[in-house]
Amino acid sequence: xxxxxxxxxxxxxxxxxxxxxxxxxxxxxxxxxxxxxxxxxxxxxxxxxxxxxxxxxxxxxxxxxxxxxxxxxxxxxxxxxxxxxxxxxxxxxxxxxxxxxxxxxxxxxxxxxxxxxxxxxxxxxxxxxxxxxxxxxxxxxxxxxxxxxxxxxxxxxxxxxxxxxxxxxxxxxxxxxxxxxxxxxxxxxxxxxxxxxxxxxxxxxxxxxxxxxxxxxxxxxxxxxxxxxxxxxxxxxxxxxxxxxxxxxxxxxxxxxxxxxxxxxxxxx
Amino acid sequence: xxxxxxxxxxxxxxxxxxxxxxxxxxxxxxxxxxxxxxxxxxxxxxxxxxxxxxxxxxxxxxxxxxxxxxxxxxxxxxxxxxxxxxxxxxxxxxxxxxxxxxxxxxxxxxxxxxxxxxxxxxxxxxxxxxxxxxxxxxxxxxxxxxxxxxxxxxxxxxxxxxxxxxxxxxxxxxxxxxxxxxxxxxxxxxxxxxxxxxxxxxxxxxxxxxxxxxxxxxxxxxxxxxxxxxxxxxxxxxxxxxxxxxxxxxxxxxxxxxxxxxxxxxxxxxxxxxxxxxxxxxxxxxxxxxxxxxxxxxxxxxx
Numbered sequence: 219x220x221x222x223x224x225x226x227x228x229x230x231x232x233x234x235x236x237x238x239x240x241x242x243x244x245x246x247x248x249x250x251x252x253x254x255x256x257x258x259x260x261x262x263x264x265x266x267x268x269x270x271x272x273x274x275x276x277x278x279x280x281x282x283x284x285x286x287x288x289x290x291x292x293x294x295x296x297x298x299x300x301x302x303x304x305x306x307x308x309x310x311x312x313x314x315x316x317x318x319x320x321x322x323x324x325x326x327x328x329x330x331x332x333x334x335x336x337x338x339x340x341x342x343x344x345x346x347x348x349x350x351x352x353x354x355x356x357x358x359x360x361x362x363x364x365x366x367x368x369x370x371x372x373x374x375x376x377x378x379x380x381x382x383x384x385x386x387x388x389x390x391x392x393x394x395x396x397x398x399x400x401x402x403x404x405x406x407x408x409x410x411x412x413x414x415x416x417x418x419x420x421x422x423x424x425x426x427x428x429x430x431x432x433x434x435x436x437x438x439x440x441x442x443x444x445x446x447x448x449x450x451x452x453x454x455x456x457x458x459x460x461x462x463x464x465x466x467x468x469x470x471x472x473x474x475x476x477x478x479x480x481x482x483x484x485x486x487x
Numbered sequence: 488x489x490x491x492x493x494x495x496x497x498x499x500x501x502x503x504x505x506x507x508x509x510x511x512x513x514x515x516x517x518x519x520x521x522x523x524x525x526x527x528x529x530x531x532x533x534x535x536x537x538x539x540x541x542x543x544x545x546x547x548x549x550x551x552x553x554x555x556x557x558x559x560x561x562x563x564x565x566x567x568x569x570x571x572x573x574x575x576x577x578x579x580x581x582x583x584x585x586x587x588x589x590x591x592x593x594x595x596x597x598x599x600x601x602x603x604x605x606x607x608x609x610x611x612x613x614x615x616x617x618x619x620x621x622x623x624x625x626x627x628x629x630x631x632x633x634x635x636x637x638x639x640x641x642x643x644x645x646x647x648x649x650x651x652x653x654x655x656x657x658x659x660x661x662x663x664x665x666x667x668x669x670x671x672x673x674x675x676x677x678x679x680x681x682x683x684x685x686x687x688x689x690x691x692x693x694x695x696x697x698x699x700x701x702x703x704x705x706x707x708x709x710x711x712x713x714x715x716x717x718x719x720x721x722x723x724x725x726x727x728x729x730x731x732x733x734x735x736x737x738x739x740x741x742x743x744x745x746x747x748x749x750x751x752x753x754x755x756x757x758x759x760x761x762x763x764x765x766x767x768x769x770x771x772x773x774x775x776x777x778x779x780x781x782x783x784x785x786x787x788x789x790x
Contacts, residue, residue, distance in 0.1 A: 335695075337715030337723045342733060345743050347694035347714040354668035354696060359676070374652075375664060375695040375714070382665045396652050396661040396692075401719070406574040406654060420657045421570045430569075432658055479673070482666040483630065486623025486659050 226418035233399060233417050235391035236370050237333075240445035242452060244271065244286035244329040247369060250452035251459065252276055255284060261310035264344065269300045269332070270308030270380065272315045274324060277460070283319035283362075285312045285380050286329035289370070302371075303336035309349035309379050316356045325463050326357075326364040328380045333398055335376030350379035357382035358482070361475060363466035365459055367437070368392040368424075369444075384478050385462045386432060388424035389455065390439040394432075395422035432485070434462070514538050516709075530750045539707050539750055541687055543589070544596045544613035547646055551754060552609065556601035561631055565592050566624045570657050578655040581617065589615045594625045594649070597632035599641065603758035605765055608636040611646040614688070619649035621693055622656040626663025629697060633670040636679055642765050643674065643681045644757065647698040651691020664696035671700045680764035682757065685712050685735065685744065703760055704744045705753075706735035712744075 235241075248255050252275035260266040272285040287304065290296030319326050335346050357364060357380075364383030372381065372394030388394065397405070399417035404410045427433035437451075437458045444451035466474060513520050517536035526533070530550060531540040542550070548557050565582075572578040586592060594617055597610040610632040612619045621629075629645070636643035652660040674681055683701025685694075687710035694714050698704075706712060713733040720726060731737045735747045748756050 335714065337720045339720060339724070339726050339728055339732065342713050342715065342720070343737075343741050345699075345741070348699045348743060350695040350714075351664075351668055351697075351699045354665055355672040355675070355700065358665065358669035359672045374661060375692050378661060378664055379695070382669075394658060396657050397654055402654050416574075419570070419572050419574065420654070422657065427658060430658060432662065479669050482662060482669050485662040485666060486627050486656075 226414050229418040229423060230414045232391055232423045233393055235443045236393040238443060238445050241370055242444050242448045244288045244331055244369065246448055247329060247452050247455055248275065248284055251456040261307045261314060263310055265307045267305050267308030267311060268298050269302050269304040270312055272312060281324050283315050283324040283326045285315050285326060287332040289331060300336055302332045303334060304376060305336050305341045306344040306346045306349040309353050312380050313353055313356055316360055319362050320360050323362060325362050327459060328366045328383060330366060330368040330372045330377045330381050331370040332373050332376050333371050334373035350375050353379045354382055358478065361471050363463060363474060365462045367455060367459065368394050373398055384466050384474060385434045387435045387437055387458055388427060388433045389437050389444060390424055391443050392424055393422045394427055395420050532750050539687065539709055541614055543615055544611040548609060548611050552600035552602050557598050559596055559598040561628045562592055564624050564628050566622050569659060572655040585617050591616045593628060594619045595628050597628055603761060605642060605761040607642045607644055608632050609644045612648045614648040617653065620651060620653035621649060621660060621663050622653035623659045623663060626666050629667050630670045633674055637674045637677055640679055642761055645697060646684045646686060647689040647693055648686045649689060649693040651693055664692045667697040668700060671697055682760055686710050690716060705746050705748050706738060706744045708735055708747055708749055710735040712738050
């Protein structure tokens with residue numbers, strides 16, 4: 219019991235690090251890694267969702283399309299970003315950017331950091347599930363290289379909605395889960411207090427995903443976590459992104475899209 | 488035969504429904520005691536108020552396709568406990584119990600069948616098996632069904648009934664959203680029609696992947712369809728949810744489904760759709776040629 223208990227406690231520590239309020243958020247990575255970033259706004263249907271941001275950005279000598287989930291730092295910004303939980307407009311803005319990336323042949327770099335898509339009545343009315351599903355198809359078929367980096371929380375379908383790609387990288391203390399531990403505990407144990415056990419059972423750490431063959435690389439963080447030294451974390455992330463983009467760009471696009479299909483096709487086959 | 492989600496009344500014995508005939512059951516909507524034979528004859532629709540009882544996958548398929556035409560595939564594909572998952576009991580035990588209780592191997596069946604003279608691929612989820620949840624084996628069977636439709640250029644019908652991704656398989660479950668959607672993207676690009684039928688309930692990751700990707704989406708009356716559950720939404724937002732929130736009719740009003748079709752009318756509606764969408768032959772030369780000669784540029788891909 220004490221063994222299981224200590225393993226679960228270690229897993230929970232990872233969950234708390236992934237959610238650490240001082241952790242670098244998407245814009246911290248974006249400003250550190252890219253020479254220039256021009257944020258585009260709006261889904262051209264209903265509104266602009268500040269929980270998902272994106273636009274063209276300069277990476278060395280080329281332009282890439284950045285799509286990212288953004289959490290807020292201050293109380294006001296947290297409210298504005300809706301705690302990083304996107305509405306359908308966020309996913310539809312992302313779809314707009316995916317289409318644009320294809321048109322201009324910009325590789326896509328996605329930063330995942332959300333506890334999940336927003337559970338709200340309006341989100342349901344405006345088809346949150348429809349918006350996410352459309353993005354899964356669009357990303358699976360996009361004829362440009364796509365690298366996804368989980369920087370904090372990867373929460374369920376809300377994360378996957380911008381998270382399908384050729385490579386999945388995870389920051390050392392990030393997590394990615396089919397459901398957040400609290401939701402899982404409340405569904406399976408009918409007791410939210412069992413979240414620590416749930417977190418352990420879900421196998422949601424970067425190391426777990428690497429072991430499961432789902433994550434390609436774990437990007438190292440400074441001792442104690444990325445919040446201790448933004449520069450070290452963003453440098454490591456930038457280096458990993460450049461390296462993987464370089465590899466992917468050398469692959470003929472038909473083959474790349476086929477390999478991306480097979481990448482998902484073989485999971486659970 | 489029917490497993491009402493709520494109350495049985497006047498049960499002949501405490502074990503009624505497990506191998507024994509339940510002679511009366513109550514409509515959860517209008518509280519009427521129903522005669523099983525009459526309910527069966529009414530296709531599991533309450534003959535008093537129109538409430539649609541949930542159906543098991545084999546019943547559902549039998550109700551729609553020409554008798555004896557369904558050939559089930561992939562019966563041997565079953566769930567694996569890759570994570571060694573354990574909540575109040577081990578996942579392996581839950582699978583065993585679900586198998587014993589339902590007589591099904593997994594939460595989905597699929598195969599080719601004939602419907603109104605059209606050969607098609609039919610994929611049907613079974614809510615009775617672990618809430619129709621999508622694990623790796625479930626996603627694999629669904630994807631195999633989609634790929635058969637693509638390879639054989641047969642129209643595809645997927646009937647959804649699911650609580651979402653299966654938690655006990657963690658991220659392997661979540662990735663089935665991507666896998667099934669990617670396969671449907673190919674089907675869509677190849678011009679093979681996909682009809683999606685949403686039944687009670689269709690929620691979570693299933694709605695956020697294959698269920699909402701139909702060229703035509705049909706829902707059964709009263710079916711609960713959505714992404715986040717009403718309880719989760721209320722806990723997160725303290726919102727007062729509107730009357731009929733997340734019902735099929737609500738989704739139709741918001742433009743998310745094409746049609747709400749009462750169960751007895753489904754065969755006729757599906758026949759009409761198959762006649763229209765497969766009229767020029769799904770395997771028509773034009774479509775085939777276009778697919779082999781010019782791989783569809785992604786900029787004009789689906790949706």
